[in-house]
Amino acid sequence: MTTSNRGATSPAVLVLEDGRSFRGRAYGAEGETFGEAVFSTGMTGYQETLTDPSYHRQVVVMTAPHIGNTGVNDEDPESKRIWVSGYVVRDPARTPSNWRSRRSLDEELSAQGVVGISGIDTRALTRHLRERGAMRVGIFSGGALADEATLLAKVRQAPQMKGADLSGEVATEERYVVPAIGTKRFTVAAVDLGIKGMTPHRMAERGIEVHVLPATATAEDVYAVNPDGVFFSNGPGDPATADHPVALMRAVLERSTPLFGICFGNQILGRALGFGTFKLKYGHRGINQPVQDRTTGKVEVTAHNHGFAVDAPLDAPSDTPFGRAEVSHVCLNDNVVEGLRLLDRPAFSVQYHPEAAAGPHDAAYLFDRFVSLMEGQRA
Numbered sequence: 001m002t003t004s005n006r007g008a009t010s011p012a013v014l015v016l017e018d019g020r021s022f023r024g025r026a027y028g029a030e031g032e033t034f035g036e037a038v039f040s041t042g043m044t045g046y047q048e049t050l051t052d053p054s055y056h057r058q059v060v061v062m063t064a065p066h067i068g069n070t071g072v073n074d075e076d077p078e079s080k081r082i083w084v085s086g087y088v089v090r091d092p093a094r095t096p097s098n099w100r101s102r103r104s105l106d107e108e109l110s111a112q113g114v115v116g117i118s119g120i121d122t123r124a125l126t127r128h129l130r131e132r133g134a135m136r137v138g139i140f141s142g143g144a145l146a147d148e149a150t151l152l153a154k155v156r157q158a159p160q161m162k163g164a165d166l167s168g169e170v171a172t173e174e175r176y177v178v179p180a181i182g183t184k185r186f187t188v189a190a191v192d193l194g195i196k197g198m199t200p201h202r203m204a205e206r207g208i209e210v211h212v213l214p215a216t217a218t219a220e221d222v223y224a225v226n227p228d229g230v231f232f233s234n235g236p237g238d239p240a241t242a243d244h245p246v247a248l249m250r251a252v253l254e255r256s257t258p259l260f261g262i263c264f265g266n267q268i269l270g271r272a273l274g275f276g277t278f279k280l281k282y283g284h285r286g287i288n289q290p291v292q293d294r295t296t297g298k299v300e301v302t303a304h305n306h307g308f309a310v311d312a313p314l315d316a317p318s319d320t321p322f323g324r325a326e327v328s329h330v331c332l333n334d335n336v337v338e339g340l341r342l343l344d345r346p347a348f349s350v351q352y353h354p355e356a357a358a359g360p361h362d363a364a365y366l367f368d369r370f371v372s373l374m375e376g377q378r379a
């Protein structure tokens with residue numbers, strides 16, 4: 001077990017683009033970093049959050065005050081690296097303790113060059129972001145410290161999340177196969193826009209052999225694997241930029257191949273159907289968001305990580321180029337569209353995370369729905 005006292009003495013400052021700043025201590029690597037400041041309310045699952053590619057270019061503020069208590073293990077990461085561009089915690093664990101822990105979170109952040117800050121009032125920062133909306137931020141420590149006017153000017157030069165096209169920066173370059181666990185029943189082509197490791201695993205558990213394809217995959221690449229179904233993953237950036245995945249999805253809808261999308265995949269289905277997407281004021285990030293499945297009336301507690309949403313009518317089905325579509329799921333906190341379903345073709349998607357990494361397992365039935373669509377197509 002290791003602990004680090006280095007951060008206890010080294011100053012750091014967080015500067016928001018509207019000029020508000022917070023002084024704290026360096027946590028993880030020292031230096032400077034920029035991104036969109038967002039907050040996550042998850043009390044557990046910091047490893048899954050850090051390694052979720054959808055957080056690329058975001059500085060994540062944890063509202064839970066104690067982070068790092070269970071250290072870092074080798075089992076929970078959702079990808080090969082940490083993707084958040086910066087990390088903000090109130091009170092990091094001094095002494096991590098867990099049977100799976102291999103090192104402290106501070107050490108892991110340092111080893112991966114992730115600049116963070118601790119010891120700031122994360123509640124005040126979260127309230128600020130909730131009132132003013134997600135915005136650009138910088139964290140500075142060590143040699144990067146300078147007067148605040150200089151730092152603020154740097155923050156204001158950083159790129160915005162709106163209009164950012166980021167899938168290509170996180171997705172696999174090479175295709176790979178995740179074999180079915182047990183007897184193979186189906187083949188799925190999964191378009192990787194920033195996929196989390198747990199997603200193909202949840203499919204593999206249901207007898208699906210998952211062919212993960214790069215974000216640049218064409219319809220020929222998808223159909224070359226002879227898929228029973230096609231999946232579109234989560235991913236970072238603004239869905240308004242995702243023209244290639246939208247065109248690919250339209251080709252899949254055209255052929256009525258069973259289709260399932262998660263998060264970015266839901267936004268792409270929205271766009272493929274002709275709906276718009278928009279940026280939420282501060283997004284949904286956490287693992288206890290209430291969502292109603294309008295097809296059954298059931299409410300599920302779900303894991304979220306999205307800053308954008310689909311703009312679709314809630315009250316009645318819409319006519320789209322692919323037949324009628326309806327909003328299948330809504331967030332009960334704010335009525336944001338959380339799922340879409342086609343009524344005349346085997347396609348659906350959700351804005352949240354049924355793979356539940358980290359998070360509650362209430363929404364696991366959605367993978368079973370995907371299996372049912374594939375079974376239905378065979379019958």
Ligand SMILES: NC(=O)CC[C@H](N)C(=O)O
Nearest residue numbers: 054234235263264307308
């Ligand atoms: N987790 C995701 O797929 C996020 C989708 C998109 N980047 C958003 O922020 O809304």
